Every structure is written in C-alpha cells, then in structure tokens.
Amino acid sequence: MPEIRATPEKWSLGDLLAMQALQPLIPHYVPWTAWSMRPAALASVVNDVVLRHRRTVVELGAGSSTMVLARAVELTGGRLVAIEHDPGFATALNRQLRSAGLHERAVVRHVPLTALSAEAPQTGSRRAAEHWYDREALHHATPDGIDLLLVDGPPAGDLGDVLVREPAVRVLRNKLAASFSVYLDDAEREPERETLAMWESQLGIPFTIVERISLGMGSTDGGFAPTL
Template sequence: MSSLTRFGGRLAVRLQSLTRPQVIVLIAVLAVVAGIWTAAATGHQGLATSLVAVLMLAVLLGILHLSRWMGGLHRANQAAHRDLRTVVEQMQRRVVATVEKERLTAGDRHQELHRTITKGLRQYGHGTDLLLRAQSREIEAMFQLFAEFTPRAPMPSSGDFALNPTELLDLLHLVRLRSPRLVVELGSGTSTVWLAYALEKTGGRLVSLDHDEEYASRTRDMLDAHGLTAVAEVRTAPLSDLSVDGKTYRWYDVEKLSDVRGIDLLLIDGPPAATGPDARFPAMHALESRLAPIATVVLDDANRPDEQDAVRRWLENVAGLSAEPRLLGRHAVLSYSRSGSRASAVPA
C-alpha cells in the first residue's frame, strides 16, 4: 500500500510539473482512450477501431515531433560543443603566446640583470681597488708625517673636512723647502696644528682665519695643548659682503688681517662651499696686495668645479701668478711674483 502511495505522490508531482501544452495533449489522449473504452463497451466496434487509429496516429506524430526535437537539441549541442572547442583553442593559443612572450621577456630580463650584475661587480672591484690604493697612500703619508714631527699632545684627526695626510705631507714639504716667514691660512683646524709644528722648526709664524667662533676656539685649544701658541694664532673673522668685479660674495672680514703684510705662503682652505658659490674666489682679490713679492698660494679642494674656475680666473687676471706641478693631494699650488714697482704699492 505504501508503494502505491509513493507512486501516486511521484505521479502527482510530475503532473504538476507539466506545461500547459503537455496538459492539453494528456487530456486529449485520455479523452480518446475513454472514447475507445466507451465505444468497445457499447458494442460500437467501428468507432472504437477508428479511435484506436486516431490514437496510434497521434502517438506516431508525437514520436516524430519528439525525434525532430531531439535532433534539434543534438545539433544545438554539437554547435555549442564546436563553439566551446573554438573558444578553448583560442584560449590555448593566447595562453601559449603569453607564456612564450613572458619566457622571452624573462630571458631578456635575465640577460639584462646578468649584464648589470657583471658591470656592478666590475665597478665594485675597481672601486675597492681604488679605495685600497687611496688608503695605502694615506697610511704611507701618515707614517711620513709622524716620522718628521713628534707631537706633544694627541693630534686631531685628518680627512673629512680637514686636509688628509697626503695633502698635509705635500703642504709641509713646501714649508720645509721654502721656509716662509709668514703663513696665512683661511680656515683653521687640523692643518693649523701641523703647520705650526713645521713653522716651529723653520722659525716662521702662522695666522689662521675662521668665520666660526666655536671652531676657532677649538683650534686655539689644540694649539695651546701642543704648546704652539707662540708660533700660531687663530683669529675669528665673520663672513661679510665683499664686492669683486661687480659681484657680491660672502667672505672673511678683511679688517682682521689689517696688520698682516708680506704673506709668504697663503693656504686657501675656506670659506666652506656651503657658504655660497665661488666661496674661495675672492681670496686673491682681497689678499694679493698683502702677499710678499715672491709668494706661494695653495688652494685646497682644487678638484671641485668652483675651485677649478677660480684658479683659471686668477691665472687670467692676476699678473705674476703661475701654476706649479702638483705632487700629492687635491690642492693646486700657484707661484706669485710681483714686480718691484708693484711691491712698493702694498697699502698701509
């Protein structure tokens, strides 16, 4: 009984899912079957046979219709399959093309990266070699410096903003060869102490200018610690406006050297480049008249564009100034010679 109930339930669900045309067809078939049953029961055999024929014809037509529908569905499925296969093939071609392009690009990038790394390694090796050579030069120069002088207190460090050992060695070599009686240094620091030791041996005197009072004070303390105050002095000279050829520069207060005459060696190591462009160019304009008739001018940081331009302009415009060969370091050495008539024109 339960099986029959379940069958009835499934049948009812299927009947509810029929479309309207399907319901009409079902009702027509049931009507024909009912007509056949009624005609057979009442003895109308001809009518029953006719209704059976109609039913068979309807079934045949239904089978034909179903066959056509299934054929159309099959053709639609085939068309969809062909379209899907075309899409898949196109996607495969695109994927393959993309992968190939990325592979080629990756290969190019790999080659470029390899070239870059190789170039970097070569440059690094070259740079390391240059650094080691530079360090070797500085160490050798430092040994020579301490072999020449015996400091009476710890020496300030060289390098960075101060003159490095090779430059100090070259500078002190000039002092030893030319025995200047008066040296003027623009910008105080480590070089002030070394110069003072050298001048102590030769009997010369050092005047150093510095625009920074704190830095000048530290240099004075170093000179005092080394017992060199009788040889060297540091004067604070604040920066002020100085006009040269119609252009204004920030340079040391020239009045701080009003009592200085006959400079045998002028070391230009200031003002710092941070104070303005062409910061050191005014030096010859301001101090040429205070140089001795025969003098030496040393310009530090001559590897920089501003300093190179300053040297060029000095050589073009300052009579009696000529360049000397450079031995060590990054400074330029210039010789100055004034004629007798100009020697007497030093202002009071």
C-alpha cells in the same frame, strides 16, 4: 629616523704614507675629521714651508692643518696665522695650540663671514661669492709679507657652483711677499678650478692642479714637489 651622513671616502694609500711622513710634526693628538685636508696635500704644503723656508704663513679655514703647520713653521722660526669664521672652533684650536706649547708660534684668529659688496670681477659661468671673511677684520688679523697662503675656507662643500674662495687672492694680494706660494685645497671641484684660473691672471703666475691630492698651487719660485 637617524640622519644618514654620506661622507665620501677621500683618503688614498698616499695619504696614509703622508700621514707617516707627517708624524714628526704630530707629537700630540690631532683631531682629523671629514673636513680636514688630505694628509698628502697637507704634506705637500709642509714641503714648501721646509724647502723654501717659509716664515710668514697664513691659512684661511683652520683645523687639523693648523696644528701640523704650527709645528712646520717651528722648523723655520716662522709664524702661522690661521683665519677661522667659527668662533667656537677658533677657541677650541687655540686651546689645542696652547696645550701643545705652540701658542707663541701659531694663532687662530676669528674673522666672521659678512656679505660682500658688489665688487667681484667677471666670474665666467659661475656665481661670485656673496659672503666672505670680513675684509677689515681680515686686514687687521693678517700680517704683511705672507710667503705662503693656504686657502681652505670658507667652507665650500654645500655651495655648488659658487666661487666661494675666489676673493682670497684679490683681497690679500697686497700682503704677499716678493717670493710666495699660494695653495687651494679641494681643487678637483669645478668652481675651485675656475678660481685658480682667475688667480693666474690676478697674480701673473701659472697655477698647477695635482688631481691625485686635490691640491692647486702657484708660486713665484717655480713648481713644487707633491708628496707620496
């Protein structure tokens, strides 16, 4: 019997409009898939890059967002480093960046997932992440002075109540610039909400969840302008 994959419909009319708004950044084909960030969420992050002139952008969990953000940082003269745990996917995306002429602007760096040592703080009702990007490799792979951090990895879909993405701020906090924004995709999920609450106290700034686009965000520079 064939396997039936039930992928939930997640795009709304706002995503189609955002896709239209993103078009100037997409002169080449971008392979959008069920793993991709919703265009309305991605366009909100691009708004931040453009309006706040972000120049050192780091993304955890690469994909079509990487291709779009690579063009966005071209507008600010910045650089994008995307971290990806799957080596084959990292290679495929770097090939696309090269063929789009974006390889000097953006790079996908492979960082494997490894077991986390027992360092996670108290995590309330949910289980702390047991696997995350290898910390030492991540340290070498990421720049200092990050002014926009987008967290959309490691994959969290099958892991129920685990705080899969919580380590991101704890580990990268020392690499953040004085002025920065941090985004978390899939913020409609309960573990991601709890993650955002933890990030609030770790960073000492308020976070907002825009449910309509499933995006969480905190910034040293105040609120943000979600797209359509």
